[in-house]
Amino acid sequence: MFTGIIEAVGAIKAINVNAQGARLVIATNNLDMSDVKLGDSIATNGICLTVVDFDNTKGSGSYSVDVSNETLQRTGFASYQVGSKVNLEKAMLASTRFGGHMVSGHVDGVSEILAINNNGNSWEYWLSMPKDLAHYIAEKGSVTIDGTSLTVNALAEHGSTGKFRLTIVPHTVQETIFAEYQVGTKVNLEVDLIARYLERLLTKTADENPAVKSNVSEAMLVKAGFIK
Template sequence: MFTGIIEAVGTIKAIDINANGARLVIATNTLDMGDVKLGDSIATNGICLTVIAFDSTSFTADVSNETLTRTGFAEYQVGAQVNLEKAMLASTRFGGHMVSGHVDGVSQIKSITNNGNSIEYWLTMPNDLAHYIAEKGSITVDGTSLTINALSDDSFRLTIVPHTVKETIFAHYKAGTKVNIEVDLIARYLERLLLGNKELGKNDAPKSNINEAMLAKAGFLK
């Protein structure tokens, strides 16, 4: 589990894509590797990767074909910069929101404009994820926890403050850049509970006691 607060910007040192997936070597740059162990998780552009080898300046991880299909990793090249965050600790400040590191899809930067000392980014909204994306809700973009500030029929707007631009790869984005997105984890689980077993086609199975009326009574819906 992660918080979406980026700890460092790394660089892809090597990438080997083959029939079985891919193997990456990431230079960690300023990321503190002093407490990293084999098997630990490091979110890389929002993707939870398992450390299979490491030293004080880099780590190696395998990427499955499923991950290559659902994310932008298949297009990454040596030298590309990536956002890095180590898995959160129980004692860590929860500065962002609950991030699983399981990317839901790929979005694309539509436009970038200055607004005072901040920068506004409009991004495409994949049709199959649109119902999870709400104004003032949370979303993860390349591993960064962000607030959605506006919606249109097919896109959403982010307002990025200078500190975030400085500490992440947002400064490298331009119109057309593809980014990994993960929708709010709570929204996805709520949908699953409301659906019960309909999604699985098991209409004769026991149904969940959770419904919209119960959620509204408990104050989750307005």
Template sequence: MFTGIVEAVGKVQAIAVNGQGARVTIACQGLDMADVKLGDSIATNGVCLTVVDYSQNSFSADVSTETLKRTGFAYYQIGQPVNLEKAMLPTTRFGGHIVSGHVDAVVEITRIERQGNSWDFHLTMPTEVAPYLAEKGSVTIDGTSLTVNSVADSSFRLTIVPHTTEQTIISQYQVGTKVNLEVDVIARYLERLLLARTGGAEQSTASSGVTESLLQKAGFIK
């Protein structure tokens, strides 16, 4: 598990494609590798990767075909900057939100606007992701824990403060940039709970299955 607080920015150093997917090597000079061991997890642009080899300044991990299909690794090139975070410890300060490192969708930035000393980023989202995003809720973009400022039918808006821009790869985003998105895991568990409490009998056109009548049956709204 991770918190979405980026510890360092690294770069893709090598990509070796094989029959099972690919082995990637990430240069990570800014990441403290002193306590890293084989088998440890490091979130790389929000994707949980298992360390299979490492040095003081880099680590390697295997990326499955499934991961290549469902994340930004499908189009990453040598030199691609990536956000890095080691798995959280029980003693870690929990500054973000619960992040699993399992990407739900790749979404695209459609508009960037300056707002005072911050930036507004507008992003598209597929219909199957929309029910899990809520205004002032949490979302993970390329491994960074962010707050959703507004939600529309097929898009949402983020406001990024200068510190976050400076400490992550967000400063390199442009209109058209594709990023990894992970919804708040609590939203997924809530959906599962609601469906279980109603026996899963209700059918919905919404891909998540969460409807107003379902919430009423579960006693969450009147």
């Protein structure tokens, strides 16, 4: 489990493709690796990956991860190159301050940067909204972009297509890879974890026993503030 608060910006040091997928070596730069052990999880551009080897030398550390073909197909990793910068976050501890939102590190899809507009001391980013994920994305709700916890500030839906807007402040640009983004950049998207489980609960109950009505309704969710 992660919080979506990026701890460091790393870079891909090596990519070794194999039949099962690929093994990547990630340069950690200023990520604190002193407490990392084999088998630990590190979110790399929002993807929960298992550390299979590491070097915790201060200032020049790195870790290795295996990426499956499934992950390559469902995320932006297939287009990454040696030198590509990546957001890094170690798995949260029970004592960690919860600064973002609940992030699983399981990417739901890939979104595309459609527009970047300056607005005072911040920037507005419009991103594509994959059709199959659109119903999970709500105004003032949370999404994760390349591992960064962010708030959706606006939606624009047009039939089968749609987009959503994020407002990015200077601190986020400085501490993440947002400065690397351009129009056309593909990013990893994870929707809100609670939204996914609510949908599963509602649809599963209805499928298994149509005669049993769930106490959870759209009206109740609106009243509770989950749906605006």
